Amino acid sequence: MEKISANNVQVYYGSNHVIKDVSLNIEPNTVTAFIGPSGCGKSTFLRLLNRMNDYIEGFRKEGDIFLDGKNIYDKKIRVEELRKEVGMVFQKPNPFPKTIYENVVYGLRIQGIKNKKVLDETVETSLKKAALWEEVKDQLTKSALALSGGQQQRLCIARTLAVQPSVILMDEPASALDPISTAKIEELIYDLKKNYTIIIVTHNMQQAGRVSDKTAFFYIGELIEYGSTKQVFTNPEKELTQNYITGRFG
Amino acid sequence: MSKRNSINRINDQVFKWFGIACTIFGLAMLAIFLYSVLSEGIPRLDWQFLTSLPSRKPENAGIFVGIVGSLWIMGLTALxxxxxxxxxxxxxxxxxxKNMIASFIEINITNLAGVPSIIYGLLALEIFVRVLGFGKSLLTGSLTLSLLVLPIIIVATRESLKAVPNTIREASYALGATKWQxxxxxxxPASAGGIMTGVIxxxxxAVGESAPLIVSxxxxxxxxxxxxxxxDFSVLPIQIFNWLSRPQKGFIVNxxxxxxxxxxxxxxxxxxxxxxxxxWQKKIKW
Structure with missing residues (x-):
C-alpha cells in the first residue's frame, strides 16, 4: 500500500493558485525527490504533508491527502499527532538555543515523557542514527548553537528521529552546507531509507540523482513528471523536464 | 574638485560640529546637575539619613518611609x-x-505610552480612589503606576517575541508541539532577556514617577x-517634592x-x- 497518496490537490494563497491539481503516490521506505525551479510549488506541496501551511494567511486547499490510508486534513486528526508521524528538516539548520541533549529530547518532553532512562536512550539512539553521536557524545550539555552548520543539521535530523516518525520531509536540507557536510547528509538519507519514507526538496540535480529512488518535477504549480529517478533523469517523457534537468532553464 | 563637492564637504563639517556641540551641551547640563546635587547631598548621606523617619527638624529627618514605600510600590507594580x-x-x-481590531489596539497602546503621567493620576483618582474606594493606599499607587508602565512592558514584550526567528517556531511545531508549548x-525563554530588560x-x-501619585x-x-x-504611603520622589517645598535650607539639603x-x-x-x-545578546546568536 502507498505510504502517502495525494488526490487532485489544489492550493491557493488568497487568489494565488500555487498547486494545480497534483496527484501522486509515494511508496514506503523510498526516497522521493521534488525538483523544479524556485517558486514552482515543491516546498508548498512538501509542507502540505505535515500541515505546516495551516498558519499561512489566506491558505486554502482542495483535494485529499492520505497517510497510511487516513485523510490528514480530516477534522478528527490532531495536527500535533500528525507531525509526530511526519517529521520535518528545514533548509537552514534551526536548532533550539538549548543544549544538544535538550534539542534531541524536546519532542519527548512536550509529550510529557520525564523518565530519565528513556530520554538518555533516545538521545543516544537518535544521535547514532543521525551519525552525530561520535562527534558530540562528550559534550551533550554544550549549546547546540556552538556546533558547525553540518552538525547542527544532523542534530535537527536526530531531533526529528527522536519522536519516531515514519515519514521525514526535508526541505533543501543541504543547501546551506559545505560539500563535505552535504555528503554526510546524503549518506545519512541513504541509511535512513531502510526505516523511513523520505521526501526531499532539492535544487541540486546531482543530489536528486544520487539519493532518490523516485523524482517528481514541478513547474509553476503543476506536477509535470513523476517516475523513477533513473527514468526521469535519463529518459524524461516531457520536453520541459528534459530542458530543466539539462540546465537549459531554471 | 568641483564647487558642488566642496560645498558638500563644508556642509558635512558644519553638521558634524553642530552634532558634537549638541552632545556636549546635553552632557554638560547633566554634569552640572550631578555636581550640584552630589556636592550638596553627599555630606548629608549617612546611615541615620537612610533609616530615620520624617521629622520636623531637618537634621533628624530621614527617608526610611520613602524607601520602604518605593520598594512596596515597585513590588506591587511588578506583581x-x-x-x-x-x-x-x-x-x-x-x-x-492581523486585522482591524489588532491595529486599533496597537495604535491605542502606542498612544497610551505617550499620555502624560498626570492624566493617569487623574484617572486613578476617579476610578481607584473614588469609585472602587481603595483610598490613598499603596494599592491605588501601584495600580496607577501599573497603568503607566503597561504600554512599555507590552511593547518590549512584543519586540522581543518578534526578534525570535520563525524557524524556531516552525521547528517546534514540526516536532508536534502545540502553539502554547x-x-x-x-x-x-529565547525572548526572556528582552522582556526582562523592558520590565526593569x-x-x-515607575520608581521615579511622582506626578500621578501626587494627584491620586x-x-x-x-x-x-x-x-x-x-x-498610606509615601515614596522617594514625593518625599523629595515635599522637602523641596519647605523654606528651611536643611530640608533642601535633605x-x-x-x-x-x-x-x-x-x-x-x-x-x-x-x-x-x-x-542575552551574547548567549543567543541566530
Missing amino acids: IAIPLGVASGIYLEEYGK TILYQIL LALSR GALIYTSVIPSHPMD ATAAIIVLLGITFIMNGIAIYLRNR
Whole structure:
C-alpha cells in the first residue's frame, strides 16, 4: 500500500493558485525527490504533508491527502499527532538555543515523557542514527548553537528521529552546507531509507540523482513528471523536464 | 574638485560640529546637575539619613518611609504590571490575528505610552480612589503606576517575541508541539532577556514617577512604615517634592541627598537592564 497518496490537490494563497491539481503516490521506505525551479510549488506541496501551511494567511486547499490510508486534513486528526508521524528538516539548520541533549529530547518532553532512562536512550539512539553521536557524545550539555552548520543539521535530523516518525520531509536540507557536510547528509538519507519514507526538496540535480529512488518535477504549480529517478533523469517523457534537468532553464 | 563637492564637504563639517556641540551641551547640563546635587547631598548621606523617619527638624529627618514605600510600590507594580503586560504582548504578537481590531489596539497602546503621567493620576483618582474606594493606599499607587508602565512592558514584550526567528517556531511545531508549548518552551525563554530588560526599565520609570501619585493623593505626611497594601504611603520622589517645598535650607539639603538615593536606584536598575540585554545578546546568536 502507498505510504502517502495525494488526490487532485489544489492550493491557493488568497487568489494565488500555487498547486494545480497534483496527484501522486509515494511508496514506503523510498526516497522521493521534488525538483523544479524556485517558486514552482515543491516546498508548498512538501509542507502540505505535515500541515505546516495551516498558519499561512489566506491558505486554502482542495483535494485529499492520505497517510497510511487516513485523510490528514480530516477534522478528527490532531495536527500535533500528525507531525509526530511526519517529521520535518528545514533548509537552514534551526536548532533550539538549548543544549544538544535538550534539542534531541524536546519532542519527548512536550509529550510529557520525564523518565530519565528513556530520554538518555533516545538521545543516544537518535544521535547514532543521525551519525552525530561520535562527534558530540562528550559534550551533550554544550549549546547546540556552538556546533558547525553540518552538525547542527544532523542534530535537527536526530531531533526529528527522536519522536519516531515514519515519514521525514526535508526541505533543501543541504543547501546551506559545505560539500563535505552535504555528503554526510546524503549518506545519512541513504541509511535512513531502510526505516523511513523520505521526501526531499532539492535544487541540486546531482543530489536528486544520487539519493532518490523516485523524482517528481514541478513547474509553476503543476506536477509535470513523476517516475523513477533513473527514468526521469535519463529518459524524461516531457520536453520541459528534459530542458530543466539539462540546465537549459531554471 | 568641483564647487558642488566642496560645498558638500563644508556642509558635512558644519553638521558634524553642530552634532558634537549638541552632545556636549546635553552632557554638560547633566554634569552640572550631578555636581550640584552630589556636592550638596553627599555630606548629608549617612546611615541615620537612610533609616530615620520624617521629622520636623531637618537634621533628624530621614527617608526610611520613602524607601520602604518605593520598594512596596515597585513590588506591587511588578506583581500587577508584569503578568498583564507580558500576557498582552504574547496575545497580540502570537495569537492576535492581523486585522482591524489588532491595529486599533496597537495604535491605542502606542498612544497610551505617550499620555502624560498626570492624566493617569487623574484617572486613578476617579476610578481607584473614588469609585472602587481603595483610598490613598499603596494599592491605588501601584495600580496607577501599573497603568503607566503597561504600554512599555507590552511593547518590549512584543519586540522581543518578534526578534525570535520563525524557524524556531516552525521547528517546534514540526516536532508536534502545540502553539502554547512552543511559546512556553521556546519563544519565551529565547525572548526572556528582552522582556526582562523592558520590565526593569518600566519599573525604574515607575520608581521615579511622582506626578500621578501626587494627584491620586499620596502627597500626605506619613511617618508610619506601610505594612499592608491598603496602608498610606509615601515614596522617594514625593518625599523629595515635599522637602523641596519647605523654606528651611536643611530640608533642601535633605532633598538633594534623597535625589542621590533615587538616582542610585534608577542607575542600578538601568545597569541591570543593560547587563541582561548584553548577556542575552551574547548567549543567543541566530
